[in-house]
Amino acid sequence: MATEQTPTALRRALAQQLAAARALSDSLFELATPSGLFERPIAERHRFIFYLGHLEVFDWNLICHEALGAASRNAHFERLFALGIDPDSDSLPADTAADWPSPQVIGQWNAENRAAVDEALATAPLSGWLHEGWGIRMTIEHRLMHAETLTYMLMRLDPRFKVTGPIPSVVAGRSAPTAAVHVPRGTVTMGLSRRDAPHAGWDNEYERHAVDVPAFSVSKLPISNGDWLSFVEAGGYRERALWAAADWAWRERENISHPAFWRMREGRWQWVAMFGEVPLPTHWPVYVSHAEATAYARWRNARLPTEAEWQRCASTITPGAQGNFGFARFDPVESGSSPSGDTDLGLSDLAGNGWEWTSTVFEAFAGFEPMPFYLGYSANFFDGNHFVLKGASAATDATFLRPSFRNWFQPHYQHVFAKFRLVNEGGVS
Numbered sequence: 001m002a003t004e005q006t007p008t009a010l011r012r013a014l015a016q017q018l019a020a021a022r023a024l025s026d027s028l029f030e031l032a033t034p035s036g037l038f039e040r041p042i043a044e045r046h047r048f049i050f051y052l053g054h055l056e057v058f059d060w061n062l063i064c065h066e067a068l069g070a071a072s073r074n075a076h077f078e079r080l081f082a083l084g085i086d087p088d089s090d091s092l093p094a095d096t097a098a099d100w101p102s103p104q105v106i107g108q109w110n111a112e113n114r115a116a117v118d119e120a121l122a123t124a125p126l127s128g129w130l131h132e133g134w135g136i137r138m139t140i141e142h143r144l145m146h147a148e149t150l151t152y153m154l155m156r157l158d159p160r161f162k163v164t165g166p167i168p169s170v171v172a173g174r175s176a177p178t179a180a181v182h183v184p185r186g187t188v189t190m191g192l193s194r195r196d197a198p199h200a201g202w203d204n205e206y207e208r209h210a211v212d213v214p215a216f217s218v219s220k221l222p223i224s225n226g227d228w229l230s231f232v233e234a235g236g237y238r239e240r241a242l243w244a245a246a247d248w249a250w251r252e253r254e255n256i257s258h259p260a261f262w263r264m265r266e267g268r269w270q271w272v273a274m275f276g277e278v279p280l281p282t283h284w285p286v287y288v289s290h291a292e293a294t295a296y297a298r299w300r301n302a303r304l305p306t307e308a309e310w311q312r313c314a315s316t317i318t319p320g321a322q323g324n325f326g327f328a329r330f331d332p333v334e335s336g337s338s339p340s341g342d343t344d345l346g347l348s349d350l351a352g353n354g355w356e357w358t359s360t361v362f363e364a365f366a367g368f369e370p371m372p373f374y375l376g377y378s379a380n381f382f383d384g385n386h387f388v389l390k391g392a393s394a395a396t397d398a399t400f401l402r403p404s405f406r407n408w409f410q411p412h413y414q415h416v417f418a419k420f421r422l423v424n425e426g427g428v429s
Contacts, residue, residue, distance in 0.1 A: 007126055014133045014140070015121055021143045021397075022114070024327065025055055028150040036161030038097035041153055042415050046093060048153065049100045051146055053081035056113040059139045062373050064116050067130055073116075077101075077109060134199035135373050141202075144397040151330060151395035152415050155261075155274050165275035168331045178221040178335075180424070181346055185215045188312045191365050192404045204378035205404040207367030211308040218305060218313060219421035221335045221348050222356065223296065225262075226282030229269070231296050232258060242298045247291035250412045259288050260414035274330035283334040285354045285419035290387045290411035293357045293420040302422035307360035307388045307406075309423060313343060314350045314390065314403065323352025325392040325401065332394055332417070354419035355389040355396070355407055362386040362408035386410050393417035 029037070029052060037048045046054075057078055064070040065078075072078060121136060130136060154162060192201050193208040231237075237257045240248055250256070262280065263270045269280040288296075290304075297303050305313070323341040324333050336348045343350060350356070363382050370379050389407040392400055395417060400407075409416055 010126065010133055011121060014136050015118070017140050018117075018121070018136070021140050021147070025143055025147050025150065028147055028154065031154055031162050031165075032157060033161050033163070034103060036157060037103055038100065039157060039161050040093075041156035041158070043092050044413065044415075045149070045153060047095070047097065047100065048150070049097075049103065049106070050081060051150060052103065053077065053101075053106045053110065055143050055146060056110040056117075057081040058142055059117045060113040062135055062139055063120050063124075063130070066373055067128060067135055068120055068124055070116070073112070074109060132199040137199075138202065138371070138374070141397075141399060144399065147327075147397070148393065148395040148417070151274075152417060155272055155330070156415065159276070165330075167276040167278060168273055168281075168329075170271070170278045170281040178219045178223070178227070178421075180217040181220045182217050183213075183215060183309070183312060183345060185213065186312055186315075187212050188308055188315055190308065190311060190404070194367070194369075201402070201404055202377060202406075203369060203371045203374075204362075204364065204406050206369065207365055208404075209365060209367075211311075213308050213312040216305075216309060216423050218309070218347065218423050220346060222285040222354065222419040222421045223293075224282060224335055225271070225280055225284050225286045228259065228286040228288070228296065229280070229282065231299055234299070236295060236299050239295075239299070242295040243291070244294065247295065247411065250291060254412075256292075256414075259286055259292070261287050281332075281334070284332045285335050285349070287332075287354060287414075287417055287419060289414045289418070290357050290409070292414070293418075294359075294411075297420075297422055300422055302424045304357055304359040304420055305423045307358045307390065310350075310356060310358050310390045311403065313345070313347050323349065323392070324394045325352035325396045326398045327395060329394055349419075350391055351401055352392050352394065352396070354391065354393050354417050356391045357418055357420040358388045358390060360388045362388050362406070381408060389416075389418055 029048070032039070032048055037052060040047045060070075060073070061078060061082065065072065124130060126133060187210050189208060189210055191208040192205045194206050196208075236242060237251065243251060258264070258269075261272050263272055263277060265277065270277040271280050271284070293304060323338045332353050335353065338349065338352065341351045342348050361384055362378075363384075364378070368378075371377060386408045387410075389409065390405075392398075409418070
């Protein structure tokens with residue numbers, strides 16, 4: 001634990017973690033060509049060039065400016081690269097490529113920011129916001145979160161604007177609907193304790209509390225592309241009764257008729273992998289928005305799990321479990337491929353291969369307090385229109401596998417690596 005480390009050992013550990021996170025984000029930017037950095041493959045997101053500056057200015061703003069009181073170095077850049085955007089299709093960014101500085105100019109500025117952050121990490125008192133490395137650790141996690149964002153943006157990037165790489169092999173065939181597993185009633189612990197671990201996570205992870213979870217049945221495996229193909233062929237995207245009013249309006253407005261990771265080529269469905277398209281991998285988990293997942297659940301006379309139910313499932317994961325996370329690969333793998341990650345109840349793939357949607361609206365736990373160095377990190381999204389995701393994807397760093405971590409997105413965002421499974425009090429058929 002950080003509290004058991006000497007200041008010197010803590011500084012060394014944080015410097016190593018920051019260096020590793022920087023190396024990862026640098027490697028992802030290198031997958032885009034120079035002109036590709038100005039592309040916006042997802043309309044609801046900034047261009048790649050924004051993130052090139054954002055990661056460094058976030059670190060500098062939090063550590064050097066906010067925590068240590070350093071004077072502004074470039075007010076224009078600090079504003080330009082300060083804030084990302086919530087992916088909301090009703091308020092798309094309207095900038096052009098010409099509005100941004102060149103990668104060379106940003107690169108020089110980034111190098112100066114990194115040098116300032118490194119000096120602060122080596123010499124600044126580990127007190128206040130930096131107590132036990134808290135603020136520094138959060139900047140590292142922030143960078144790792146954006147590494148995942150960059151990964152799914154790269155998957156959407158036109159191949160003309162990125163380097164080539166290996167295309168995954170796919171075994172054809174359609175998977176059968178997954179079996180259900182009975183989860184007995186039990187109590188699950190949610191969140192972190194501010195008394196015991198005050199500097200271990202983000203504000204929405206506090207305060208720790210217990211939840212009694214009634215018995216339920218849940219899919220052993222997440223819903224697969226093969227399962228979803230049946231929904232598409234049955235006309236699920238055209239069945240108004242399956243969709244909530246706002247979700248149907250979104251589907252109609254955006255002409256949504258299939259997952260964002262699917263493409264139809266010459267009458268056959270293809271999967272958009274990082275470095276090319278492959279025949280639809282029916283045994284891989286399907287990645288869809290919360291709205292799509294909810295419609296599918298209604299089609300199956302089931303529902304999505306609550307956050308507490310999902311946590312109840314994950315509470316029996318064997319310590320040290322393996323799975324498809326941590327950037328070992330860019331693409332998912334066949335569901336159930338990591339049996340060492342199965343829970344004691346026999347549930348597969350809770351740790352990796354895709355985040356998992358829950359039906360729980362993202363809101364504060366009782367006792368919530370915003371972080372002093374990032375007041376709006378969570379509070380800005382307690383709006384009733386974001387849903388909690390749990391788990392991890394192939395592009396999720398292992399640090400986010402802690403049980404308390406909560407991801408969230410609005411319901412109409414199709415691009416995140418998000419799978420789901422079904423719950424039914426009477427069993428999932």
